[in-house]
Amino acid sequence: MSTTAAPPEIRPKDFLAIDHLLSDQERDIRDTVRAFVADRIVPHVGDWFEAGQLPIGELAPALGTLGVLGMHLTGYGCAGVSATAYGLACLELEAGDSGVRSLVSVQGSLAMYAIWRWGSEEHKQEWLPRMAAGEAIGCFGLTEPDAGSDPGAMRTHARRDGEDWILHGQKMWITNGSVADVAVVWAVTDDGVRGFLVPKGTKGFTTQDIHKKLSLRASITSELLFDDVRLPASAVLPEVSSLRGPLSCLNEARFGIVFGAVGAARACFEAALDYAGERIAFGRPIAATQLQQLKLATMATQVNQGTLLALHLGRMKDDNLLRNEHVSMGKLANVNMALDVARNARQVLGANGVTLEYPVIRHMNNLESVVTYEGTADIHALVVGGALTGIQAFR
Known part of the structure; x- marks a missing residue:
């Protein structure tokens, strides 16, 4: 009609x-x-x-x-x-x-x-x-120095000692680690991969922050150390004993990143759009030049495409149609998109693009972490590739 x-x-x-x-x-x-x-x-x-x-x-x-x-x-x-x-x-x-x-x-x-x-x-x-309520902070201990993309290679382990468990190992790159009131820690046991709740202050549990980061600087990133930490039987998450437990949590976080990356890209695009209209060169705004309009048009298209992809995956999740492979495609596409937008926006801003007076270089640096955590771009590409071909390239 x-x-x-x-x-x-x-x-x-x-x-x-x-x-x-x-x-x-x-x-x-x-x-x-x-x-x-x-x-x-x-x-x-x-x-x-x-x-x-x-x-x-x-x-x-x-x-x-x-x-x-x-x-x-x-x-x-x-x-x-x-x-x-x-x-x-x-x-x-x-x-x-x-x-x-x-x-x-x-x-x-x-x-x-x-x-x-x-x-x-x-x-x-x-x-x-x-x-x-934000009265207690949690962290999630899965990644290790030698077990990132391959969580099945984790070395942190827990063994039974009477009614208790003895937890030993190390976790790395843990957001909120040193400020967390409770750590959700995954470890290999004779019963499979189990999750443990380890409250702050538990004897043998220590943290140390990772410094000299040039990405995600407005975030606390820590190493978790477990030196024969004794935990009661009640510390175990009872409903799972396999990698299904931590991987299900990661998929929830990846879904948020599909949307979050669009936010970073949008902030960079809007900063570039505003700047291009205000910056005068050769007697007129740089927004009047063909080269800058091409950059702005490309960024606008990418941000809108990424937003639509995120919304579509959101609707699929609400309708219980979303698979892990869909989330992998969303993270792969939108984080790479956001990196591309950030780099184009930095070019529009010229020298101002590398200062913290504008958000672009901060987002650009942050996205170098986002493209790696909760599954690297390479791993998500292989997940999508495996779904397309029926062949798992990394197994």
């Missing part, structure tokens, strides 16, 4: 009118998180990045009040919103900084999800309400 209604005006920062694809609730959540980021993150994050710190003690309770910690989980103080709404929150958080989205993602999609999906009722009652 034809209509005489005029199409909407072009909005450069929502070129395809994607807002019209969102429900009222999704727009409300998106706008609330966007306002929080503009007020609480953007004015300060350049300084945090330069100093290599993140004020988690202040941010976590504020994020809890905002309702984004474990927001896609149900019960125990969690909001129980749709996967798409959670994704939109991740998008806005990462438009502020990847480190802030990582804080929320590790808390909600790794640590909280592991307890919510695989823990006992006692675990859930003890930890989830406080974690949702």
Whole structure:
């Protein structure tokens, strides 16, 4: 049926009118998180990045009040919103900084999800309400110095000693590690791969932060050390005894990254668009030149494509149609897209593109971590390739 209604005006920062694809609730959540980021993150994050710190003690309770910690989980103080709404929150958080989205993602999609999906009722009652409120911080210990893309090669192990367990090993590149009140730690046992809840202060459990990072500087990254840590039987997550446990958590986190990467790309594109309209060279804005318009048009197309891909995967997840392979394609496509946008935006800004007065170099550096964690681009390409061909190239 034809209509005489005029199409909407072009909005450069929502070129395809994607807002019209969102429900009222999704727009409300998106706008609330966007306002929080503009007020609480953007004015300060350049300084945090330069100093290599993140004020988690202040941010976590504020994020809890905002309702984004474990927001896609149900019960125990969690909001129980749709996967798409959670994704939109991740998008806005990462438009502020990847480190802030990582804080929320590790808390909600790794640590909280592991307890919510695989823990006992006692675990859930003890930890989830406080974690949702930002009163307790969690971390997720899977990666090791010699076991990143191949978690099955982990060396951290746990053995039974009477009713107790003795945990020994090392975890590396752990977000929130040194500030976490509880670590969800995965270890090899005679019963398979098991998850353990290790509270801060447990004898034999120590952490040390990783310094001299040039990426994700506004984020705490730590090494976890377990020197024959004695844990009670109640520390074990009872509902899983295989790699299915940690991998299910990683898939939740990867889903957030599919959206989050779009946020980083959008922030870079918008910075370049604004700058191009203001920067005068040869008597006119550089936005008037063909070369810069080509860059801007390319970036706008990429950001809109990435947003549509993320929304599609969100709708699939809400309809219970999403597979791990779909998430791998989303992370592979959108993080690589965001890196490309960031590099183009840096060119538009010229020398200003390498200063922290603008967000571009910060996002560009952060994305070099995002493209690696929760599965490298190479691994996700192989996951998609295996799904296409039926041949697993890395097994």
